[in-house]
Amino acid sequence: MTNSKILKNNYNANNIIVLPEIEAVRHNPSMYIGSTDLEGLHHLVYEAVYNSIDESIAGYCSKIEVILQDDGSCSVIDNGRGIPTEIHKKENRPACEVVLTKLHSGGKFGLETYSFTTGIHGVGISCVNALSKKFTLDTWRNGFHYRQSYSYGSCITDLENLGPEDKTGTQVTFLPDSTIFKNLSFSYHIISKRLKELAFLHPGILIKITDKRNNSIQNFKYNTGIIGFIKNLIKSQKVIHDKPLYIKHYSEKRKVEIELAMQWTTEYGENIFSYVNSLNTQYGGTHTYGLKIGLTKSVNTYAQEAKILTNKEQISTFDIFEGLTCVLSINMKNPRFEGQTKTRLTNHELKDYLAKTINTYFLNILRKNSKLATLIVSRALEATRTRISVRKINNIHRHFNFIDKNVSNIVYQKQFGIRSKNWHDSAEWITNSELLSHHVNLLKCDKTARLLDVCCGSGIVGGAFKGKVNKRIGLDITPEMIELAKERLDEVHKGSIYNIPFKNNSFDVVVTREVLHILSNPLKPVSEIYRVLKPGGQFIVGQILPYGAEDATWMYRIFKKKQPLIFNMFQEEDFRHLLLCGGFIDLEMTEYLLWESIDVWINTHETINIHRHEIKDLFYNAPRRIKDIHPFKILPSGEIQDLWRWCIFSAKKPLNI
Amino acid sequence: MNEIYTKKNLKEAFIKESSSANRYLYFAKIAAFEGYSEVSQLFQDFAEINICNAHGNLDFLKNYGDPDNNLPIGETNHNLKHAVFSETSEHNEFYPMMASIAHKEGYPDIANWFESLAKLKKTYLDKLEEILNRND
Numbered sequence: 001m002t003n004s005k006i007l008k009n010n011y012n013a014n015n016i017i018v019l020p021e022i023e024a025v026r027h028n029p030s031m032y033i034g035s036t037d038l039e040g041l042h043h044l045v046y047e048a049v050y051n052s053i054d055e056s057i058a059g060y061c062s063k064i065e066v067i068l069q070d071d072g073s074c075s076v077i078d079n080g081r082g083i084p085t086e087i088h089k090k091e092n093r094p095a096c097e098v099v100l101t102k103l104h105s106g107g108k109f110g111l112e113t114y115s116f117t118t119g120i121h122g123v124g125i126s127c128v129n130a131l132s133k134k135f136t137l138d139t140w141r142n143g144f145h146y147r148q149s150y151s152y153g154s155c156i157t158d159l160e161n162l163g164p165e166d167k168t169g170t171q172v173t174f175l176p177d178s179t180i181f182k183n184l185s186f187s188y189h190i191i192s193k194r195l196k197e198l199a200f201l202h203p204g205i206l207i208k209i210t211d212k213r214n215n216s217i218q219n220f221k222y223n224t225g226i227i228g229f230i231k232n233l234i235k236s237q238k239v240i241h242d243k244p245l246y247i248k249h250y251s252e253k254r255k256v257e258i259e260l261a262m263q264w265t266t267e268y269g270e271n272i273f274s275y276v277n278s279l280n281t282q283y284g285g286t287h288t289y290g291l292k293i294g295l296t297k298s299v300n301t302y303a304q305e306a307k308i309l310t311n312k313e314q315i316s317t318f319d320i321f322e323g324l325t326c327v328l329s330i331n332m333k334n335p336r337f338e339g340q341t342k343t344r345l346t347n348h349e350l351k352d353y354l355a356k357t358i359n360t361y362f363l364n365i366l367r368k369n370s371k372l373a374t375l376i377v378s379r380a381l382e383a384t385r386t387r388i389s390v391r392k393i394n395n396i397h398r399h400f401n402f403i404d405k406n407v408s409n410i411v412y413q414k415q416f417g418i419r420s421k422n423w424h425d426s427a428e429w430i431t432n433s434e435l436l437s438h439h440v441n442l443l444k445c446d447k448t449a450r451l452l453d454v455c456c457g458s459g460i461v462g463g464a465f466k467g468k469v470n471k472r473i474g475l476d477i478t479p480e481m482i483e484l485a486k487e488r489l490d491e492v493h494k495g496s497i498y499n500i501p502f503k504n505n506s507f508d509v510v511v512t513r514e515v516l517h518i519l520s521n522p523l524k525p526v527s528e529i530y531r532v533l534k535p536g537g538q539f540i541v542g543q544i545l546p547y548g549a550e551d552a553t554w555m556y557r558i559f560k561k562k563q564p565l566i567f568n569m570f571q572e573e574d575f576r577h578l579l580l581c582g583g584f585i586d587l588e589m590t591e592y593l594l595w596e597s598i599d600v601w602i603n604t605h606e607t608i609n610i611h612r613h614e615i616k617d618l619f620y621n622a623p624r625r626i627k628d629i630h631p632f633k634i635l636p637s638g639e640i641q642d643l644w645r646w647c648i649f650s651a652k653k654p655l656n657i
Numbered sequence: 658m659n660e661i662y663t664k665k666n667l668k669e670a671f672i673k674e675s676s677s678a679n680r681y682l683y684f685a686k687i688a689a690f691e692g693y694s695e696v697s698q699l700f701q702d703f704a705e706i707n708i709c710n711a712h713g714n715l716d717f718l719k720n721y722g723d724p725d726n727n728l729p730i731g732e733t734n735h736n737l738k739h740a741v742f743s744e745t746s747e748h749n750e751f752y753p754m755m756a757s758i759a760h761k762e763g764y765p766d767i768a769n770w771f772e773s774l775a776k777l778k779k780t781y782l783d784k785l786e787e788i789l790n791r792n793d
Contacts, residue, residue, distance in 0.1 A: 314734075316732060457684075550706070553706075553709070553710050554706075554709055555711055556713065557709070557712070557713045557716055560716065561716070618709070623702065623705035623706045623709055624701075624702055624705060625702040625705070625706060626709075627705065
């Protein structure tokens with residue numbers, strides 16, 4: 001049903017002017033607000049807020065308030081000049097009515113043109129109106145309070161003068177149309193996060209959010225701008241240099257304003273937050289390309305000048321950006337964006353200009369402060385060295401069968417030694433209690449049993465069997481992990497799974513988890529486990545497996561990029577086969593699905609920066625059929641949540657051999 | 658010895674997955690024209706997964722280089738040089754030779770098709786050179 005029909009049923013048709021443009025918005029809302037899912041719904045709020053931000057940029061508004069009302073509607077209130085109510089000559093209607101019912105009509109009525117306007121679509125508040133079941137405008141101007149009501153984009157009352165009131169400002173209250181939006185519930189969390197960003201991007205302005213549904217209130221007001229934003233983003237991360245680095249540049253000729261704040265940390269990922277006219281360009285674009293080219297050039301030029309690099313050497317962009325958190329905010333006329341939902345800037349002319357400008361400014365910063373410059377260049381060189389050593393791991397693997405196993409032990413020891421520092425925070429699965437209980441529930445031995453936790457890491461799995469068995473013994477090759485495991489297990493030994501340092505028939509139960517896939521010849525350790533088990537003894541092993549053959553190659557690529565030591569992406573059948581070939585019988589399997597944050601999982605030293613990009617891309621552009629069988633989510637923030645299929649097997653060594 | 662075969666095999670697997678992906682896309686279009694939407698979707702899905710797998714072969718080859726010409730691949734400066742190398746050989750040798758064979762065998766239309774491809778490759782080369790010169 002079109003809105004005109006709805007309206008004709010409910011209201012006096014004579015009062016209604018349904019404009020074709022409003023029909024167009026309602027017919028194809030995604031074209032105007034990106035989508036009709038939660039993101040699109042929130043876009044309505046942002047579009048209203050952007051109007052107020054524009055007033056503040058123009059210097060007339062210091063306070064914006066967003067109220068999520070009890071009835072599901074949302075109000076946006078500011079103390080700006082108030083939307084004009086004077087009669088618009090050409091349309092012969094009050095200017096505010098024209099603003100609310102015609103696309104691209106904001107800012108043309110008496111208000112001097114804003115230098116930069118906020119937002120992406122430039123369609124303004126009329127879109128919010130078109131997609132709302134109810135919409136009320138209150139405007140305080142020229143000493144009076146005016147009100148007008150709308151429905152589905154058309155006015156249902158004339159502009160009323162509610163009498164004198166001594167203030168200025170605008171309030172819009174809208175209830176989104178349930179026939180357009182799948183989900184009508186505003187998220188306090190998402191909106192407040194966005195408002196906080198806006199408060200950082202517009203220092204001095206007070207932005208308040210009130211959720212009447214559960215009485216949450218937050219005020220955002222920052223005077224520190226994007227430098228404060230950076231500090232807020234990095235929180236307690238370990239920094240490479242004391243203060244964020246800051247660049248600001250304005251070109252009158254090009255009408256472009258560039259603001260950049262950067263902080264290098266010891267983290268592995270890169271975090272680029274980029275904004276164009278306050279809009280979060282989540283997928284970057286020509287401005288972030290320019291940033292990358294400019295920074296790469298300045299760091300390399302400096303490193304050459306300071307003779308840190310020899311003539312032909314180059315530090316790659318990926319290495320320079322490792323551990324960098326930065327906020328890039330551009331204000332410009334006529335930004336162009338790609339696609340409807342993809343917020344990627346496409347103004348081609350900006351790339352080279354930005355690269356040149358950032359190169360000039362940053363090179364200057366580096367030249368002026370050699371201590372700082374050395375820290376930044378060393379940070380990048382360290383990333384380069386890590387990348388080369390990862391490549392070496394690959395080379396070692398090429399000749400794996402021909403080399404002494406001890407060499408590979410060193411690789412494992414080194415890697416897990418580094419990872420022991422934040423092992424428990426490096427993935428959800430490591431400490432997830434429900435996953436552990438699935439291992440414990442398979443236990444068939446009594447309390448007198450001797451348990452071996454092989455490749456025990458910090459001893460989490462063996463630790464979960466506390467009180468269920470008599471003695472829990474750990475085995476690992478990494479000294480740092482052994483120290484951690486001592487806190488959880490009765491005793492911990494140093495040794496390799498390829499050559500378990502225990503006699504035949506020593507244990508009633510052996511447990512391990514997510515280990516066999518990183519070993520080049522998994523049958524050997526399975527045989528070792530079989531050897532040290534008593535006849536009738538039990539092997540409990542947890543492993544992440546693909547959902548089927550179709551997602552296996554895709555997962556293989558992701559896991560290998562995350563962890564170059566991976567040798568196998570077992571499928572369920574392979575894994576059963578491996579256990580049976582090792583001589584085990586009575587296989588049982590429990591399946592447990594666990595959400596894992598990919599962003600957390602890949603924030604680790606063995607995953608090089610370019611691999612992090614590639615892993616994210618594999619999720620963002622996953623083949624359709626893989627999406628059908630392998631559940632994962634991409635949150636509005638771009639964060640990836642993957643549902644991992646844990647298979648926990650129990651197998652027995654036969655009693656009579 | 659094994660290592661050399663495996664490198665070549667990765668390249669072979671890359672070619673297989675890439676060409677079948679393209680073939681499936683071609684088949685999918687025909688199926689759609691003929692009204693077999695389910696078959697068309699199936700072919701498209703296969704193509705999409707095969708492209709992902711073709712890239713999986715390159716994940717490995719990135720560590721070794723292209724076995725056909727021993728050129729490194731992986732980072733953009735290497736990739737640009739690799740592109741110049743392969744487009745040059747297609748422009749100068751591969752397609753002109755194909756065209757001359759087609760002429761000899763009496764297929765002037767196909768010969769012209771190959772010649773057109775050779776010319777197209779020249780435009781690629783010009784663009785690549787332009788970018789390489791700019792970056793120097």
